[in-house]
Amino acid sequence: MWVTGSVAQADTLFDNVQGITLDEEGRVERFVAVLVGNDGTIEQVYRRGEDLPRDVDYHEDGRGRVMMPGLFDAHVHVMGIGFGALTLDLSQTRSLEEAQAAIAAYVAENPDRPWILGRGWNQELWGLGRFPTAAELDAVVPDRPVWLERVDGHAAWANSKALEIAGITADSVAPTGGRIERLADGKTPSGVFVDAAMELVQQAVMPPRPVDRDLALVEAQKILAAQGIVAVADMGTTIEDWQSFRRAGDAGSLYVRIVSYAAGIDNMVLIGGPGPSPWLYQDRLKLAGVKLYLDGALGSRGAWLKEPYSDAPGQAGLPLLTPAQLRNLMSRAALSKFQIAVHAIGDAANADVLNAIDDLDDTYEGDRRWRIEHAQIVDPADLARFGALDVITSMQPLHQTSDMFMAEARLGPDRLDGAYAWKSILEGRAVLAFGSDAPVEPADAFAGLAVAMSRQNANGQPFGGWRSGEALNFEQALAGFTTGAAYAAFAEDRLGRIAPGLRADFLFVDRDPTMASPSQLRDTRVLETWIGGRKVYDASAAN
Amino acid sequence: MWVTGSVAQADTLFDNVQGITLDEEGRVERFVAVLVGNDGTIEQVYRRGEDLPRDVDYHEDGRGRVMMPGLFDAHVHVMGIGFGALTLDLSQTRSLEEAQAAIAAYVAENPDRPWILGRGWNQELWGLGRFPTAAELDAVVPDRPVWLERVDGHAAWANSKALEIAGITADSVAPTGGRIERLADGKTPSGVFVDAAMELVQQAVMPPRPVDRDLALVEAQKILAAQGIVAVADMGTTIEDWQSFRRAGDAGSLYVRIVSYAAGIDNMVLIGGPGPSPWLYQDRLKLAGVKLYLDGALGSRGAWLKEPYSDAPGQAGLPLLTPAQLRNLMSRAALSKFQIAVHAIGDAANADVLNAIDDLDDTYEGDRRWRIEHAQIVDPADLARFGALDVITSMQPLHQTSDMFMAEARLGPDRLDGAYAWKSILEGRAVLAFGSDAPVEPADAFAGLAVAMSRQNANGQPFGGWRSGEALNFEQALAGFTTGAAYAAFAEDRLGRIAPGLRADFLFVDRDPTMASPSQLRDTRVLETWIGGRKVYDASAAN
DSSP states (O other): OOOOOOSSOOOEEEESOEEEEEOTTSOEEEESEEEEOTTSBEEEEEOTTSOOOSOOSEEEEOTTOEEEEOEEEEEEOHHHHHHHHHSEEOTTOOSHHHHHHHHHHHHHHOTTOSSEEEEEEOTTTTTOSSOOOHHHHHTTOSSSOEEEEETTSSEEEEOHHHHHHHTOOTTOOOOTTEEEEEOTTSSSEEEEEEEGGGHHHHTTSOOOOHHHHHHHHHHHHHHHHHTTEEEEEEEEEOHHHHHHHHHHHHHTOOOSEEEEEEEHHHHHHHHHTTSOOOOBTTTTEEEEEEEEESOOOTTTTOSOOSSOBTTBTTOOOOOSSOHHHHHHHHHHHHHTTOEEEEEEOSHHHHHHHHHHHHHHTTTSOSOOOOEEEEOOBOOGGGHHHHHHTTOEEEEOHHHHHHHHHHHHHHHOGGGOTTBTOHHHHHHTTOOEEEOOOTTSSOOOHHHHHHHHHHOOOTTOOSTTOTTGGGOOOHHHHHHHTTHHHHHHTTOTTTSSSOOTTSBOOEEEESSOGGGOOHHHHHTOOEEEEEETTEEEEETTTOO | OOOOOOSSOOOEEEESOEEEEEOTTSOEEEESEEEEOTTSBEEEEEOTTSOOOSOOSEEEEOTTOEEEEOEEEEEEOHHHHHHHHHSEEOTTOOSHHHHHHHHHHHHHHOTTOSSEEEEEEOTTTTTOSSOOOHHHHHTTOSSSOEEEEETTSSEEEEOHHHHHHHTOOTTOOOOTTEEEEEOTTSSSEEEEEEEGGGHHHHTTSOOOOHHHHHHHHHHHHHHHHHTTEEEEEEEEEOHHHHHHHHHHHHHTOOOSEEEEEEEHHHHHHHHHTTSOOOOBTTTTEEEEEEEEESOOOTTTTOSOOSSOBTTBTTOOOOOSSOHHHHHHHHHHHHHTTOEEEEEEOSHHHHHHHHHHHHHHTTTSOSOOOOEEEEOOBOOGGGHHHHHHTTOEEEEOHHHHHHHHHHHHHHHOGGGOTTBTOHHHHHHTTOOEEEOOOTTSSOOOHHHHHHHHHHOOOTTOOSTTOTTGGGOOOHHHHHHHTTHHHHHHTTOTTTSSSOOTTSBOOEEEESSOGGGOOHHHHHTOOEEEEEETTEEEEETTTOO
């Protein structure tokens, strides 16, 4: 064990902790103290009974609290989290009337905003049985444009003022990969736009100013750190997002670690140029690769299925790219050694990405770590291919409990064997990376751990867990949010565990997660979050 | 005098030098040794007779050579320099036939290039009396598109294949601020496009790949360092340029210091966001502000004059922005505290920028350092306004000798009193910053110094100097390429002189410039270039 005595090196000893981490084999390991160097890296971890160093510069008494690795959320939209915090949040509304009241209140509180922007509505939760309409928005906001994204980000709802500004009429045509919802007359746009059609209105919305973007990043980091999330994969980084990340890095105010996957090839080339960026700002930022979309979401029936939806027999969702387009884009990225993460939700989409990886894997040698994002609905016949092709499967436990009843409606009872099937994926020997998809779901990794183990929502429903054969044990679930997510981002040599040589990213929490039931795990409170040996969140100081 | 003995600090003593620099009052100061800290900053400068430190870590024997400050070129196009080095250079051709031969040779040497790109032609030097034509290019390259920029970058010449790919026909119309040259029939495009009309063909040219951009930056830095240029103001940085600069900075391969002025407001917002960037990479990169264009160039008669051109009575050039547009753009930038540099060549353009600065100066308080780039043709009535309004005047000595005969033709004998009038500008107490406008002119600051002092070209023409009342003395000329250029970029606290606390950017040269005649100064050889205490060019090692 090496303990420095040099003046240039200032060490901090964290002792008197009940430490847990995963070891390199994925087993829980316990320790009582950690020595952290001045550069934010762990120098040594001490088990019970080992001698602690005496000659250290600083000392932090853990006061017997539980220390665990900082969590890595493998799928978020960082700026979306921040903007979500700055805009109208409808995710807690339980009826159209509640939503209308929340919108009216927000409009009254924000008299200077030229556009009323928000997100989080879900007509399924409202029990509406249909999408809402522009007229229902006009009733509360007739004079300013309103544009509200659905909870999954795959549809949005406009009022008449927004339609007018965007020039939407009965003659407007949806672009490929999109749909304009129409009223009963089959012509008049209803106010809801699905997938690619969202752009028809989005292009008219005033873009956020850089100062708003920077503020959103501040908010996003606060939210993540308070949840014990120390690192994220940002899925769909635009050049504007990246510039905000860099400004924060340059100013020393970037503390949550962000591994970026550029929003499409153009952003990839603009951000990364000839290849992925190096790790920047002491492992706080890196462009790793590109995010591609092959289909939409289940809620809006944009997910691409092998057979039609059970509750909409004429529709099977939309592939957003032809097989040739997908392979061309993947090749373009792989040629320059960018990592590739493809959004695939429906079983047809998952099968096609697997086929594409199979087609390309021989051509692009080396450690590629192809990623499939979501992999929600997989044909059971395809489950073993994830492991066979070494595909990193990036899944979001909370989607399972949010979507389970809707998924049953969309797919019927006979197509669920490969739905949210993380245990099967893991048994197929694929690496599993867990995330939240925040702001689509809350960036709540402890809730994610609980769902991964229980397949039950916050109310303990359904009893016994939904298709509980796919539940994981604690080590497997924690690996998804730590070592698996780090591996998925080529970061296993620096993040994901509490071990010498890795970054000092850890949490103090109010209970021992190895002893907790899933519902206790969900209630875990993060007391402190440390990133790179620096405290970035303290619950006792938070207001 | 502080000399460190700590291990963390490694000092280098440069002794046995014949050192010269400017002092804070602009006078030549001499010294014999410099102590440079490990961080690349000058710790101490020693005059003859002062005790030198003994306890230093490294030692560089100057061997009696002349040491002078590294030069700061206040107006270049960094990527243009690099791409210029990678593409066909016609600047040395002295006739259309010579140019055609050079083009044919380049095409033969580059069989794989889909587009033949080049620059540097000047029909004035060719004695052609007119622009060249597409047919004259077709004669040597019929099968691949060719696109060649004029020396001033304000016009370009295409062959028929390029016109075909770009979809140019007799019906094509020039956008505002541009002109399509036509053949004698008044209809058929001749192949030359002026100012904004260049975009009609440019949009069809395959953009360079990121790897080409990065290679161009490598080339540009080599060219600059070999000329003794340690810092530049990059006039018109695009987001793609900026990303190349950052990639080099992130990789530790950016050594020439670049102060960026974004290419227009959109790039400014995308690069800088809410305001100028901090100094990055130990003062090697900063976004300071925005570059705006108010007019074109004299050669292509794009410069905006108060009265028509003497050699084209119907034309007075083109303002590229209305007075209201110019002020709106300047306000947008000034609101976010970006520095503003406006390209103005004709007397009408210069007068309008001065008026705009006068209009805005009270609104935008603080140290703004408004810049006018070029200020080539100024109404004598406006000369004193540069100093009165504290306008930094960014001029390029080599333009005077390149343009002098053309300027006489364009303006006639009675409008030259305010032409390239750097002495008058200086006497009006404006800060003068000198540059090359490379690649429009070679990045040769010693030639620039010689012209600034002599108003003569490399052949010593005209005898006695062109309008020699505007010649400067050595200190004034050197200030333009050191302290003036640094001040113009808000860098006087870190760059421009050899003095404690400033960056260790200096040259060894083969003669004492304070003793040299202008023609001897022009012939100065740079032996070594040091930036931040690190040797980045060594003539004895260069091939």
